Amino acid sequence: MWGGRFAESPDAIMEEINVSIDVDRHLYAQDITASKAHAAMLAAQGIITANDAKNIGKGLDTILSEIGAGKFTFKRALEDIHMNVESRLSELIGPAAGRLHTARSRNDQVATDFRLYVRDVLDQTDAALASFQQALAERALEHADTVMPGFTHLQTAQPVTFGHHLMAYVEMAARDRGRFQDARKRLNESPLGAAALAGTSFPIDRHATAQKLGFDRPMANSLDAVSDRDFVLETLSAASICAVHLSRFAEEIVIWTSPLVGLVRLSDKFTTGSSIMPQKRNPDAAELVRAKTGRVIGALNGLLIVMKGLPLAYQKDMQEDKQGAMEGFAALSLAIRAMTGMVRDIVPEQDKMRAAAGEGYATATDLADWLVRTLKMPFRDAHHVTGRIVGLAAKAGVALHELPLAEMQAVEKRITKEALAVLSVDSSVKSRTSYGGTAPKNVSAQAKAWLKRLEKERKAG
Numbered sequence: 001m002w003g004g005r006f007a008e009s010p011d012a013i014m015e016e017i018n019v020s021i022d023v024d025r026h027l028y029a030q031d032i033t034a035s036k037a038h039a040a041m042l043a044a045q046g047i048i049t050a051n052d053a054k055n056i057g058k059g060l061d062t063i064l065s066e067i068g069a070g071k072f073t074f075k076r077a078l079e080d081i082h083m084n085v086e087s088r089l090s091e092l093i094g095p096a097a098g099r100l101h102t103a104r105s106r107n108d109q110v111a112t113d114f115r116l117y118v119r120d121v122l123d124q125t126d127a128a129l130a131s132f133q134q135a136l137a138e139r140a141l142e143h144a145d146t147v148m149p150g151f152t153h154l155q156t157a158q159p160v161t162f163g164h165h166l167m168a169y170v171e172m173a174a175r176d177r178g179r180f181q182d183a184r185k186r187l188n189e190s191p192l193g194a195a196a197l198a199g200t201s202f203p204i205d206r207h208a209t210a211q212k213l214g215f216d217r218p219m220a221n222s223l224d225a226v227s228d229r230d231f232v233l234e235t236l237s238a239a240s241i242c243a244v245h246l247s248r249f250a251e252e253i254v255i256w257t258s259p260l261v262g263l264v265r266l267s268d269k270f271t272t273g274s275s276i277m278p279q280k281r282n283p284d285a286a287e288l289v290r291a292k293t294g295r296v297i298g299a300l301n302g303l304l305i306v307m308k309g310l311p312l313a314y315q316k317d318m319q320e321d322k323q324g325a326m327e328g329f330a331a332l333s334l335a336i337r338a339m340t341g342m343v344r345d346i347v348p349e350q351d352k353m354r355a356a357a358g359e360g361y362a363t364a365t366d367l368a369d370w371l372v373r374t375l376k377m378p379f380r381d382a383h384h385v386t387g388r389i390v391g392l393a394a395k396a397g398v399a400l401h402e403l404p405l406a407e408m409q410a411v412e413k414r415i416t417k418e419a420l421a422v423l424s425v426d427s428s429v430k431s432r433t434s435y436g437g438t439a440p441k442n443v444s445a446q447a448k449a450w451l452k453r454l455e456k457e458r459k460a461g
């Protein structure tokens with residue numbers, strides 16, 4: 001493609017370090033779409049003839065179906081997807097193919113292709129997260145009043161409901177989606193026509209190609225257009241946060257399925273056995289979701305390091321933007337789908353959850369609150385009184401509600417048997433009616449509101 005100035009062909013090692021076709025072949029559809037838009041614009045502006053544009057368009061369509069059908073031979077010597085497509089185009093339509101590259105460069109071409117690619121990733125991720133939310137909200141509605149222990153410091157803290165716990169991840173996924181949607185807005189400007197770095201002397205219409213490719217507008221500065229990869233970084237940042245959310249849920253599943261804990265059971269579909277220990281049911285999918293997070297964050301780190309300190313405009317370093325990002329996006333996509341599958345058929349062990357919810361003096365706060373509400377004690381004093389009562393129960397080796405009333409009254413004589421009622425796990429969760437609290441009626445209202453919202457989104461398409 002640049003043979004004019006060269007007498008020797010590249011060293012084999014030069015070719016090996018330079019080649020990007022193994023990675024950027026995944027941009028073929030975007031590359032062809034962008035080229036078609038460019039060719040049509042060149043013709044509309046009278047820069048090439050309508051006939052050449054027609055042949056270029058037809059040739060590109062042929063290449064698209066050849067690649068789609070696996071009938072295209074990618075050549076490493078042609079370095080990247082852009083030159084592979086252009087070279088095939090010239091085989092198909094002859095010299096007119098050489099007019100396609102008028103008023104553009106691979107620099108604006110690759111920036112355009114990758115923006116289109118990442119935009120697709122953003123849309124697919126948003127849809128996958130919506131399905132994840134749907135699965136979570138459905139299960140939350142089903143388990144709005146299934147009590148389980150809530151933890152802080154992984155110590156039993158206060159009873160919550162399983163539905164409430166699931167809905168927490170619906171909210172996280174909502175913010176993740178918001179971050180992806182924001183990234184999409186900033187990404188959605190067209191670099192095409194920035195050419196190598198300085199723009200072009202041809203009377204191109206960048207607004208037309210931007211519009212054709214579904215961009216909101218052309219990028220305003222040609223140097224910026226070819227040299228920034230912040231859209232990849234921003235998407236990977238959002239992806240990293242999302243993966244961190246998933247990894248926390250995955251870790252909870254690993255903990256909950258441990259025979260030592262046994263709060264949930266995973267279906268056979270999302271469990272593996274051991275080749276040596278017949279009793280084992282391993283939560284491999286959850287463990288791998290936890291691990292895939294490393295790939296996503298790794299991709300973000302890798303590209304931040306590639307981009308750091310690069311002067312304007314295009315530098316070949318930037319060719320390294322794709323592989324890690326594509327792998328990171330694929331890892332996230334798989335992680336979201338695996339979590340969605342696990343959520344759909346996870347089975348809470350309700351008896352175990354209920355028993356565990358009442359262990360560890362989880363309703364101690366409810367007793368303290370009763371003392372505040374009924375005896376008008378300052379909360380700090382109530383905390384102290386309750387602490388002494390918990391101490392007595394622990395010494396006697398009984399649960400709070402099993403401690404004889406007389407023993408409680410020895411600590412605070414105004415305690416009545418009405419206080420015992422608040423010590424049950426059910427009354428504890430039922431009482432948490434503050435906005436966002438774990439009361440079953442709150443949880444089912446939230447789950448229903450989300451299911452409605454998700455359905456509305458689906459209908460709006």
Ligand code: ARG
Pocket residue numbers: 020024080106107110314316318319320
């Ligand atoms: N394969 C290159 C990349 O992915 C395309 C742009 C190459 N531009 C250049 N001037 N060598 O970045």
